[in-house]
Amino acid sequence: MVMVKRWRWDQGRLTYFRFENIKKICEGLVELEGSNIGRDGDPFIREVLTSRTGLSFAPTTYTLWRNYARVFACALIATQLDGNLRVTDIGQRLAGVDSSEIDVDEYFSFWIPRFYLPSPAFQDYTPSDNRVFPLCAVLKYLFAQLLEHGEALIELSQVFSLIIGNNCNGCEPLEHYRALKMVERLPIGDEERQVREMLIFASQMSWLKWYSGALIIDLVRDDLQSIEDLLGFVEPLQNHRSPTQQQEILALGRVTAEIKEPFSLATREIPEDILFTEARKVRVTHLRTERSPQLRRLYFSRNPLPVCDMCTCDMRQRYPWTSNILEVHHLLPLSSAITITGAGTSIEDVVGLCPNCHRSVHVYYKQWFERNLVDDFSSKDEAKEVYQLAKEAIRL
Numbered sequence: 001m002v003m004v005k006r007w008r009w010d011q012g013r014l015t016y017f018r019f020e021n022i023k024k025i026c027e028g029l030v031e032l033e034g035s036n037i038g039r040d041g042d043p044f045i046r047e048v049l050t051s052r053t054g055l056s057f058a059p060t061t062y063t064l065w066r067n068y069a070r071v072f073a074c075a076l077i078a079t080q081l082d083g084n085l086r087v088t089d090i091g092q093r094l095a096g097v098d099s100s101e102i103d104v105d106e107y108f109s110f111w112i113p114r115f116y117l118p119s120p121a122f123q124d125y126t127p128s129d130n131r132v133f134p135l136c137a138v139l140k141y142l143f144a145q146l147l148e149h150g151e152a153l154i155e156l157s158q159v160f161s162l163i164i165g166n167n168c169n170g171c172e173p174l175e176h177y178r179a180l181k182m183v184e185r186l187p188i189g190d191e192e193r194q195v196r197e198m199l200i201f202a203s204q205m206s207w208l209k210w211y212s213g214a215l216i217i218d219l220v221r222d223d224l225q226s227i228e229d230l231l232g233f234v235e236p237l238q239n240h241r242s243p244t245q246q247q248e249i250l251a252l253g254r255v256t257a258e259i260k261e262p263f264s265l266a267t268r269e270i271p272e273d274i275l276f277t278e279a280r281k282v283r284v285t286h287l288r289t290e291r292s293p294q295l296r297r298l299y300f301s302r303n304p305l306p307v308c309d310m311c312t313c314d315m316r317q318r319y320p321w322t323s324n325i326l327e328v329h330h331l332l333p334l335s336s337a338i339t340i341t342g343a344g345t346s347i348e349d350v351v352g353l354c355p356n357c358h359r360s361v362h363v364y365y366k367q368w369f370e371r372n373l374v375d376d377f378s379s380k381d382e383a384k385e386v387y388q389l390a391k392e393a394i395r396l
């Protein structure tokens with residue numbers, strides 16, 4: 001039986017691992033389903049995926065498949081079988097096949113219990129019994145801390161000294177994670193970067209944030225309905241493993257039942273959301289991002305003045321008895337989770353708005369979508385442009 005010696009991830013691909021890019025990649029892959037991934041099929045694959053996503057898939061000196069198949073496999077969205085491209089069930093869901101669109105939290109609630117090491121995305125896959133579910137382990141540690149202290153974060157170095165160093169595999173009960181002792185365990189080779197990028201990938205969930213070299217759980221106690229809620233989410237899927245890497249990716253990506261959201265996040269829903277949410281799930285992603293207590297804290301620690309970005313009103317002057325009633329508004333397309341970068345959660349795409357301006361800008365968006373017969377902004381630039389239009393249209 002082989003022990004998992006080190007944690008691995010497909011490093012240097014953060015842009016491709018952004019949730020909205022993963023979705024666009026899936027749309028392209030679904031179109032390419034069954035294509036030959038060999039020498040002849042590849043130019044076509046490149047053409048479809050670059051035009052769908054606007055990403056370069058560099059370097060072009062190699063076939064796209066050679067360099068990016070690991071991204072698809074790590075994300076459990078596609079593989080090849082007998083030389084032909086095969087999209088997994090979850091990849092099809094991400095592409096919105098049969099209008100079965102799933103949001104970022106649903107995707108990760110599916111992915112987390114299924115991603116293990118040694119991963120079938122890499123050459124060191126062995127269908128033995130010994131495996132590690134890295135995100136289950138890290139999240140169990142965070143949940144244990146959250147239940148005990150009301151908040152939780154884990155530094156990258158602690159992932160090594162507490163989780164990897166203690167050979168945690170994600171299958172242990174929550175109590176195990178409460179009592180972990182630090183051991184000396186330094187990263188091997190590129191391992192630090194790989195683990196960091198794996199955590200950043202998962203931090204796209206609405207209730208996780210990557211900030212200043214730490215993974216932060218962005219929940220308050222009221223978000224947790226029950227302990228079963230938590231555990232159901234981080235309990236590894238103990239599937240019977242397939243003999244080959246490719247078959248295993250397809251098996252792991254199989255959707256056998258409805259994908260459940262881990263938590264209802266009651267603290268982030270208010271009845272007025274009806275105005276923005278309507279039928280589209282993407283708006284929920286947006287609202288969850290905006291209601292994130294962590295993002296709010298981060299934004300106001302850098303921008304302490306309660307001045308509305310739209311009407312430029314200083315809230316503390318107008319309402320001297322309040323400290324900061326501004327709300328955070330997210331400038332990315334509504335379907336986007338927070339931007340992930342190597343440095344961490346980006347708050348560049350966030351502005352502080354007074355409640356009136358905030359509500360009105362979303363009304364402006366709604367009317368703009370109706371006029372343009374679309375459901376969402378096609379890019380970050382377009383989202384920012386429309387925000388500017390709304391800002392210029394207000395009468396002061």
Ligand SMILES: [Zn+2]
Nearest residue numbers: 308311354357
């Ligand atoms: Zn305002």
Ligand SMILES: [Zn+2]
Nearest residue numbers: 290328329330
């Ligand atoms: Zn907003």
